[in-house]
Amino acid sequence: MTAPESAGTPEPDAPVESPLPSGGTTHLADGEWHRLHPATPLLRGGLALVAIAGILIANLRERLVELLLPGFDWCRGDDCPDVPGGDPISYLIDEGYLLIGLAAALGVVLVIVAFFYVSWRMHTFRITDEVVEVRSGVLFRTHRKARLDRIQGVSINRPLFARIFGAAKLEVEVAGQDANVQLAYLGNALSDGLRADILRLASGARAAEAPAATPGSSGSLLDRRVAELLAPELDPNLAPPESVVRIPASRLIGSSALSVASVFVVLVIVATVIILVLGSAVAEGFYWTLFTLVPMAIGFGSYLVNRVIKFLRYSIAATPDGVRIGYGLLSIRNETLPPGRIHSVAVSQSLLWRPMDWWTIRVNRASRGSSTDGGQQAQQSTVVLPVGTRDDVFRVLGLLLPELVGDDGETGRDLFERGLVGRDRDDDFTTSPRRAAVLRWFSWRRNGFALLPGAVLQRRGAIWRELAIVPLPRVQSVAIEQGPLERALRLAGINVHTVAGPVATRLGALDASDAEGLFRDAAAASIAAAQADRTHRWREGEVGA
Amino acid sequence: MSTPQHDAPEVAPGRSIDPIPGEWQRVSPKFLVVELIGTAISGVVTVVGSGVAWFLSGLPGLIAVPIAMLVVHLLVAAFTPRRVRALGYQLRDDDLVFRRGIMFLRVVAVPYGRMQLVDINRGPLVRAFGLSELKLVTAAAASHITIPGLPEAEAEALRDRLVELAESRRAGL
Numbered sequence: 001m002t003a004p005e006s007a008g009t010p011e012p013d014a015p016v017e018s019p020l021p022s023g024g025t026t027h028l029a030d031g032e033w034h035r036l037h038p039a040t041p042l043l044r045g046g047l048a049l050v051a052i053a054g055i056l057i058a059n060l061r062e063r064l065v066e067l068l069l070p071g072f073d074w075c076r077g078d079d080c081p082d083v084p085g086g087d088p089i090s091y092l093i094d095e096g097y098l099l100i101g102l103a104a105a106l107g108v109v110l111v112i113v114a115f116f117y118v119s120w121r122m123h124t125f126r127i128t129d130e131v132v133e134v135r136s137g138v139l140f141r142t143h144r145k146a147r148l149d150r151i152q153g154v155s156i157n158r159p160l161f162a163r164i165f166g167a168a169k170l171e172v173e174v175a176g177q178d179a180n181v182q183l184a185y186l187g188n189a190l191s192d193g194l195r196a197d198i199l200r201l202a203s204g205a206r207a208a209e210a211p212a213a214t215p216g217s218s219g220s221l222l223d224r225r226v227a228e229l230l231a232p233e234l235d236p237n238l239a240p241p242e243s244v245v246r247i248p249a250s251r252l253i254g255s256s257a258l259s260v261a262s263v264f265v266v267l268v269i270v271a272t273v274i275i276l277v278l279g280s281a282v283a284e285g286f287y288w289t290l291f292t293l294v295p296m297a298i299g300f301g302s303y304l305v306n307r308v309i310k311f312l313r314y315s316i317a318a319t320p321d322g323v324r325i326g327y328g329l330l331s332i333r334n335e336t337l338p339p340g341r342i343h344s345v346a347v348s349q350s351l352l353w354r355p356m357d358w359w360t361i362r363v364n365r366a367s368r369g370s371s372t373d374g375g376q377q378a379q380q381s382t383v384v385l386p387v388g389t390r391d392d393v394f395r396v397l398g399l400l401l402p403e404l405v406g407d408d409g410e411t412g413r414d415l416f417e418r419g420l421v422g423r424d425r426d427d428d429f430t431t432s433p434r435r436a437a438v439l440r441w442f443s444w445r446r447n448g449f450a451l452l453p454g455a456v457l458q459r460r461g462a463i464w465r466e467l468a469i470v471p472l473p474r475v476q477s478v479a480i481e482q483g484p485l486e487r488a489l490r491l492a493g494i495n496v497h498t499v500a501g502p503v504a505t506r507l508g509a510l511d512a513s514d515a516e517g518l519f520r521d522a523a524a525a526s527i528a529a530a531q532a533d534r535t536h537r538w539r540e541g542e543v544g545a
Numbered sequence: 546m547s548t549p550q551h552d553a554p555e556v557a558p559g560r561s562i563d564p565i566p567g568e569w570q571r572v573s574p575k576f577l578v579v580e581l582i583g584t585a586i587s588g589v590v591t592v593v594g595s596g597v598a599w600f601l602s603g604l605p606g607l608i609a610v611p612i613a614m615l616v617v618h619l620l621v622a623a624f625t626p627r628r629v630r631a632l633g634y635q636l637r638d639d640d641l642v643f644r645r646g647i648m649f650l651r652v653v654a655v656p657y658g659r660m661q662l663v664d665i666n667r668g669p670l671v672r673a674f675g676l677s678e679l680k681l682v683t684a685a686a687a688s689h690i691t692i693p694g695l696p697e698a699e700a701e702a703l704r705d706r707l708v709e710l711a712e713s714r715r716a717g718l
Binding site for chain 2: 366480
């Protein structure tokens with residue numbers, strides 16, 4: 001494990017050192033092929049290697065004990081397995097094959113090291129003005145190429161194991177399932193610089209000004225590593241502090257406790273206790289029901305702990321190249337979403353959160369996390385604000401949809417306030433007619449939509465409030481639907497299709513002629529918006545932004 | 546733009562929505578035959594299958610299953626002409642509009658620039674009648690459109706036209 005010595009330093013033998021054509025913060029985005037962090041194979045196979053070492057040590061522990069404490073006889077008596085064939089090492093010594101055995105072991109180690117070296121040599125990446133490419137594999141070669149103007153986001157993952165070695169995994173997210181381009185692993189400082197370079201190239205901004213040099217790291221390697229581990233998750237120089245939204249730990253814990261899951265758990269506990277009391281009154285031996293609670297308690301506890309740990313250092317902030325979301329205590333992860341990559345936004349509030357005025361924000365995005373990250377992580381990246389006050393909601397909406405919400409937005413906060421908590425028809429919102437109460441018992445006065453110049457707003461739910469915002473340039477198609485019950489009531493539903501995700505974009509039980517009008521207007525407006533949209537090269541034309 | 550059109554004609558009670566009035570392109574009448582044959586095959590298989598089960602089991606109550614199957618298939622067959630007539634599409638300036646269904650009516654408008662893929666499928670039965678099925682895919686899974694029962698030549702012409710339109714109006718995601 002010689003990894004730490006070379007961590008954080010630039011690639012030792014990058015093929016060609018060309019001058020920086022586009023003035024990047026790192027020399028990696030110069031259109032030439034580069035290699036990853038030298039410790040990459042170790043980090044990728046990290047846990048497996050540790051496990052193998054553990055198995056070896058466990059199996060050889062008698063031998064090791066004997067080696068360290070020569071007088072100590074591990075096993076006395078007749079049942080000692082000290083016969084040829086019982087212990088391979090004894091066998092080798094007894095038969096005089098010790099040298100051969102050692103040579104074989106050395107050979108295996110050499111082959112593994114050679115394989116690691118070759119796989120590291122063959123794993124190269126290149127970033128040009130147009131594409132990012134990765135070539136990998138020794139026997140089965142893979143060549144993955146992604147166009148920069150199709151980038152949906154750039155994320156940097158730092159699993160705990162890699163963090164110790166000062167390495168990070170950079171992922172260029174493109175649309176589609178498991179279609180991301182991974183650069184695993186890079187040095188910590190390099191990955192941050194490279195992310196900025198990729199986003200700058202993708203933005204279409206030409207010839208940026210000479211960037212500030214990365215702060216020279218001083219002190220010993222250990223000091224640097226400790227400093228990196230203790231550094232705040234979000235670099236304070238990266239974003240203006242007033243744009244940063246954070247979550248206090250108390251709110252995080254409180255919101256988790258007030259979730260549907262915890263109410264369910266409480267209900268189950270109450271039910272079990274009742275059964276227990278009634279059961280023991282009738283017959284003995286009902287106490288076993290208590291044990292059914294154990295797995296559920298463990299599951300719920302780990303859910304709570306996971307959620308709190310994951311979002312304990314959550315932050316969302318505006319950077320020049322998009323919204324940056326970071327979270328994680330041990331394994332940390334941050335994602336940067338350039339403008340125009342959010343396909344729909346839902347702000348929702350459960351009944352339990354209403355007294356505190358807490359809200360959560362989820363988004364639909366075109367890129368789905370890679371399967372290697374596990375489903376949970378892929379799912380988490382759609383949660384943009386786990387829990388926030390109404391002010392937080394507006395700050396985050398201002399970051400996600402700057403052209404709609406915020407100081408320079410075309411519509412005021414008032415309209416979105418009505419979207420969150422309002423009801424009844426007004427100038428902006430068209431709500432369901434009274435006869436829709438058959439289908440929307442409590443929410444018919446609130447259930448409604450607003451078509452803004454840049455987005456469709458759908459508000460629904462009187463008990464579980466939700467406001468869905470679909471930016472018009474992201475609408476893929478529009479549908480109007482009517483079932484038999486709705487036909488009898490002269491109602492219809494509208495579905496504004498966006499890429500799949502947790503945000504529902506269907507609004508039912510609208511007046512049929514209102515729905516027809518929205519269908520026509522939204523279809524026309526989304527075509528116009530898509531043609532005017534320039535976010536795939538979001539800073540094109542700007543020079544040196 | 547921000548207010549819905551209140552001056553639009555009120556939708557009469559019980560009448561279906563018709564958001565895009567105009568001439569709808571219909572699918573081939575031969576598609577009705579294909580659908581009826583398909584229903585007949587499925588009807589025979591399920592009715593005979595459940596009938597055999599009733600016969601072998603010797604339970605008199607099980608006779609209800611083949612009868613129910615028969616009734617369901619007859620109902621489906623009775624509604625098939627209307628269902629096929631309800632299928633239609635329009636090529637507008639910037640989008641394709643597709644409608645289907647009588648009981649559960651659905652009208653979808655897909656802008657040409659949003660189409661990611663145009664597929665032509667031919668099943669064995671459909672092919673025997675010289676028909677094709679056209680499938681459109683966008684980045685949103687929910688907006689999938691399948692136009693069944695197009696004559697082969699028409700399907701291919703439509704596909705080429707859609708691809709050409711999509712190319713000229715290419716939009717990002």
